[in-house]
């Protein structure tokens with residue numbers, strides 16, 4: 001049985017995954033442990049208990065975490081986790097659970113989850129883009145996740161969209177993430193003269209459905225910007241399919257309808273008709289665990 005683990009800033013979820021389904025799940029606090037070793041001890045113990053309660057053994061482990069380097073198996077000084085040093089979590093859990101363990105960053109886990117269990121199943125060349133607080137992405141080429149020379153390939157969110165544009169969390173200006181993340185869309189709402197008190201994408205969608213003109217323009221402009229970013233990304237690895245993940249993509253046709261139009265209009269001619277754009281079909285609650293588990297299958 002594969003153990004999938006999703007390390008988060010306050011709690012870490014884990015679950016047993018069989019044939020693309022999470023059959024048992026639990027969570028422990030990420031914070032409040034004496035150190036990273038105590039955290040790994042507690043996590044391993046709870047995971048063993050979960051497996052024993054279901055009469056199964058853990059055969060492999062996949063771990064999704066922020067700032068995780070898949071090449072080294074190390075979480076590198078993640079700002080939102082309690083440990084301010086490198087944590088070799090793959091080895092620590094592999095030792096404790098006597099099973100091979102693979103660590104990867106959240107966006108790559110999401111990409112593998114879609115490829116193994118979701119809307120990218122059977123697609124050898126795939127791009128998965130997660131739209132949320134930030135914009136993450138993972139490229140699969142010839143049925144392999146692209147890691148790059150340092151384990152950090154696939155940062156569509158930090159491709160420059162508008163030279164000299166809005167400042168980004170990475171310290172640069174004009175990145176895709178500064179425009180089509182939740183934060184970016186809220187900034188667009190203000191720029192477009194929106195006056196309603198809104199702090200999430202659902203709120204923006206509700207306003208757009210209620211014909212708030214600024215909110216409607218947010219979706220129209222975000223679709224244009226994202227279309228350019230995706231059409232540019234297609235030029236790098238030629239994916240057959242792009243899967244969008246996250247609440248931003250799940251607002252019916254508000255984003256997706258104009259996005260499809262702009263995307264096809266922006267695509268290089270040799271890719272026309274050869275790349276489709278779809279939304280993740282993985283269940284929200286289990287997507288991170290399935291992604292983590294997919295890391296345990298490679």
Ligand SMILES: [Zn+2]
Pocket residue numbers: 157158168169170171172175177
């Ligand atoms: Zn950036």
